Amino acid sequence: MSEDSFDLVVLGGGSGGYAAAIRATELGMSVALVESDKLGGTCLHRGCIPTKALLHAAEVADVTRESAEYGILSQFNGVDMVGVNAYRDNIVAKKYKGLQGLIKQRGIEVVEGRGKLTSPTTVTVGDRVLTAKNVVLATGSYSKSLPGLEIGGRVITSETALLMDYVPASVAILGGGVIGVEFASVWKSLGANVTIIEGLPHLVPNEEETISKNLERAFRKRGIDFTVGVRFQSVSQDDQGVVVTLENGETVTADILLVAVGRGAATEGNGFEEVGITMDRGYVITDDRLATSVPGVYAVGDIVPGLQLAHRGYQQGFFVAEEIAGLNPLLVPDINIPKVTYCEPEIASVGLSEAKAIEHYGAEKVSAYEYNLAGNGKSEILGTAGIVKVVRVVDGPVVGVHMIGARVGELVGEAQLVVNWEAQPEDIAPLVHAHPTQNESLGEAFLYLAGKPLHTL
Numbered sequence: 001m002s003e004d005s006f007d008l009v010v011l012g013g014g015s016g017g018y019a020a021a022i023r024a025t026e027l028g029m030s031v032a033l034v035e036s037d038k039l040g041g042t043c044l045h046r047g048c049i050p051t052k053a054l055l056h057a058a059e060v061a062d063v064t065r066e067s068a069e070y071g072i073l074s075q076f077n078g079v080d081m082v083g084v085n086a087y088r089d090n091i092v093a094k095k096y097k098g099l100q101g102l103i104k105q106r107g108i109e110v111v112e113g114r115g116k117l118t119s120p121t122t123v124t125v126g127d128r129v130l131t132a133k134n135v136v137l138a139t140g141s142y143s144k145s146l147p148g149l150e151i152g153g154r155v156i157t158s159e160t161a162l163l164m165d166y167v168p169a170s171v172a173i174l175g176g177g178v179i180g181v182e183f184a185s186v187w188k189s190l191g192a193n194v195t196i197i198e199g200l201p202h203l204v205p206n207e208e209e210t211i212s213k214n215l216e217r218a219f220r221k222r223g224i225d226f227t228v229g230v231r232f233q234s235v236s237q238d239d240q241g242v243v244v245t246l247e248n249g250e251t252v253t254a255d256i257l258l259v260a261v262g263r264g265a266a267t268e269g270n271g272f273e274e275v276g277i278t279m280d281r282g283y284v285i286t287d288d289r290l291a292t293s294v295p296g297v298y299a300v301g302d303i304v305p306g307l308q309l310a311h312r313g314y315q316q317g318f319f320v321a322e323e324i325a326g327l328n329p330l331l332v333p334d335i336n337i338p339k340v341t342y343c344e345p346e347i348a349s350v351g352l353s354e355a356k357a358i359e360h361y362g363a364e365k366v367s368a369y370e371y372n373l374a375g376n377g378k379s380e381i382l383g384t385a386g387i388v389k390v391v392r393v394v395d396g397p398v399v400g401v402h403m404i405g406a407r408v409g410e411l412v413g414e415a416q417l418v419v420n421w422e423a424q425p426e427d428i429a430p431l432v433h434a435h436p437t438q439n440e441s442l443g444e445a446f447l448y449l450a451g452k453p454l455h456t457l
C-alpha cells in the first residue's frame with residue numbers, strides 16, 4: 001500500500017466531481033480526482049453531449065425533409081446511423097480530449113480506478129491510499145428500471161440506445177420525462193414509429209401544465225403517439241419485438257422498449273454507509289450546504305437528491321470547493337436552476353410554475369402572462385409554434401419563466417438571470433431586446449407585465 005496526501009480527494013470525475021477539482025486547484029489546493037471510467041462522466045459520454053448531437057442530426061433530417069417549404073430543393077434519402085454516430089462520437093472525443101488537457105494543466109492528479117471511501121479522510125484505490133482533510137463524493141447515477149422489469153435484449157436503457165447502429169422501425173418508450181421525450185423526438189425524426197407510455201397525467205410532468213399540453217399538441221402533430229395516466233404492467237419479448245401491456249389491458253407493440261423511468265444514485269459498494277454517511281434509498285443526504293453527516297465529507301451532483309442536471313453538478317462542485325476554502329459561497333436552490341429539454345419543440349424553464357407561485361404567495365399576489373410565439377418574427381421565420389409564460393409576484397419580482405418552441409433553450413440564460421436577480425418586469429421593460437430574435441418574446445412578456453404592452457393587447 002502506498003499513501004499519498006492531498007488537500008482534497010474527489011471521488012468521481014463527472015460534471016460535479018471535476019468542477020470541484022478545478023475550483024479547488026484554482027483556490028490553491030492539491031487535488032486527487034478518482035475516476036473508474038472516463039473523465040467527464042455521464043454527461044460527456046452517455047448523456048448531455050451525445051444525445052444533443054443526435055438531436056441536432058435529427059433536426060438536420062427534419063430540415064432536409066421540409067426544405068422545399070423554404071424554397072430550397074433537396075432530397076431526403078435516409079439515415080446513415082453509422083455516419084450519425086461517427087459525427088456524435090467525434091464531438092464527444094474532442095470534448096473529452098479538451099477536458100483531459102484542462103485537468104492536466106490544472107495540476108490535478110487523476111487516479112484511475114475504482115475508489116472506496118475507507119474513512120472520513122481516506123479514499124482507497126487498489127493499493128493506493130489517498131488521504132485528505134476533505135473528501136467530495138461525486139459518483140453520479142445509473143438508469144433505473146421498475147420492479148420486475150428486467151433490462152436486456154430488446155428492453156434497453158439510454159446507454160444501449162446510444163450504441164445502436166440502426167434506426168428501429170418502431171419504439172416504445174416507458175417514461176415521458178426528459179430522457180424519454182428527447183429519444184422520442186430523435187427517433188421520430190430519424191424515421192421510427194414512436195409510442196411513449198407515461199403513468200402520470202402529462203408528458204414532461206415536472207413542467208408547468210400548459211407547457212406539457214403544448215408539447216403533447218406538438219408531438220401529436222409530429223405523429224408521435226403517447227398514452228398518459230396509465231401505468232405500465234409488463235413486457236414480453238421475442239425475436240419479432242416487444243409487447244408492452246398497460247394496467248388498463250391495452251398493449252403496445254414495437255421493435256424495442258426504451259426504459260426511461262429516471263436515474264438512481266450510483267453509490268453501492270463505495271463504502272459510504274460503512275463510514276457513517278447518512279443515506280436514503282442510495283442517495284447521499286446532505287445539509288443545505290452539501291455537507292454529509294460526516295464532518296469534512298461533502299457530496300455533489302446526481303447522488304444528492306434533487307434535479308439531476310450537469311450544470312447543477314458544476315455549481316455544486318464549485319460551491320463545495322469554495323465552502324472548503326472558507327469563502328461562504330452562494331448556492332442557487334434547485335427551483336431556480338434552469339432546465340432545458342431538447343426535444344422538438346424545445347422546452348426551457350426556471351423558477352415557480354403559476355400553480356406553485358399561487359401556493360406560495362396566494363392567488364391575489366400572483367400574475368402571469370402567456371406570450372404566443374405566433375407574434376414573434378424570428379419564430380415565424382423558423383416556422384415554430386409555442387409560448388413564453390412569465391409568472392410574477394404582483395408589485396414584485398419575476399418568479400418563473402416557462403417556454404416551449406424551437407431553440408427556446410437559448411433563451412433560458414436571460415430567464416434564469418431575471419429570476420435569480422429577482423428582477424421586476426418594470427426593471428427589465430426599459431432594456432432592449434434585439435430584433436428579430438426570439439428573445440423579444442421575453443421582452444414582450446415583461447413589457448406586458450409592466451403595463452406597457454408593445455405588440456400584444
Ligand SMILES: Cc1cc2nc3c(=O)[nH]c(=O)nc-3n(C[C@H](O)[C@H](O)[C@H](O)COP(=O)(O)OP(=O)(O)OC[C@H]3O[C@@H](n4cnc5c(N)ncnc54)[C@H](O)[C@@H]3O)c2cc1C
Nearest residue numbers: 012014015016036041042043047115140301302308309310
Ligand atoms: C441520456 C441522458 C441525457 C442527459 N442530458 C442532459 C442534458 O442535456 N443536460 C443536463 O444538464 N444533464 C443531462 N443529463 C444528466 C447529466 O448527465 C448528469 O446530471 C450529470 O452527468 C451528473 O454529474 P455527476 O458528476 O453527478 O455524475 P456522473 O456524470 O455520472 O459522474 C460520476 C463519475 O463517477 C465515476 N465513479 C462512480 N463510482 C466511482 C468509484 N467508486 N470510483 C471511481 N469513480 C467512480 C463514474 O465513472 C462517473 O464518471 C443527461 C443524462 C442522461 C443519462
